[in-house]
Amino acid sequence: MGEQSVVDRVRKVAAKILKIDESEIKPESHFVKDLGAQSIQSVELVAAFEEEFGIEMDEDEALEVKTVGDAVEFIQKLGGDQ
Numbered sequence: 001m002g003e004q005s006v007v008d009r010v011r012k013v014a015a016k017i018l019k020i021d022e023s024e025i026k027p028e029s030h031f032v033k034d035l036g037a038q039s040i041q042s043v044e045l046v047a048a049f050e051e052e053f054g055i056e057m058d059e060d061e062a063l064e065v066k067t068v069g070d071a072v073e074f075i076q077k078l079g080g081d082q
Contacts, residue, residue, distance in 0.1 A: 053080030
């Protein structure tokens with residue numbers, strides 16, 4: 001089984017939490033404006049990313065993450081399991 005890229009895994013997690021199709025999720029997609037994330041879902045997304053990548057995200061910093069691409073960069077910066 002091939003190792004999924006961080007981008008693919010972020011899209012998979014976001015699709016599950018936001019209950020939307022993965023194909024709708026692009027790197028430039030804004031979680032709130034484009035994908036319709038509610039504030040409670042933002043918290044769920046952070047928790048899901050932490051679990052998926054085995055990382056701890058600072059809550060304030062995590063809330064600065066606005067787009068899918070931002071999330072990928074943030075997770076890579078934190079050294080999420082590559």
